[in-house]
Amino acid sequence: MKNRYYNPELKERAVRLSYQRENIKELADELGIGVERIYKPCKAANSATLPKPENPMPDDALEVKRPRKALKEKELEQEILKKAVHIFSKSDGRSMDP
Template structure:
């Protein structure tokens, strides 16, 4: 009996489709492979996938964080000034003796 070779691309597609479909047997029949083979490929895919190394944060992301922080600070300052104006306007135009 001749040993069959399956390309890594076919294996990857079969594994991806097996998670998307409900009936793996039907998928195996469509692909012309045994059901057990798909389960083996799924198991192998789980063990070979390792966590990706963290990518360095691009400068744009750091700049965005800094801008958001500055915006929050300015919004807080504006809120404080609005409250101060509201407090001073309660005096109906009378001067306050400080």
């Protein structure tokens, strides 16, 4: 079986046409190439144009996030203590000791 060489211009053209067409199999038949010869360059083109992920959170944002998280934890603790005080003060004067 002979390996075929497809020049880069044909690959670029196939990629451009694949974005315009709905049926890639028909496009491959028109160009006289296999469907995988269109999918591979399309995948390569998509991965090459994707932006590289940036650092999702700069240091400044972390400096703000840490105190907010600590504040939220303290507020939760305070709320739990308030509920506990309310529950224990509701004993109607009865002693807790048996």
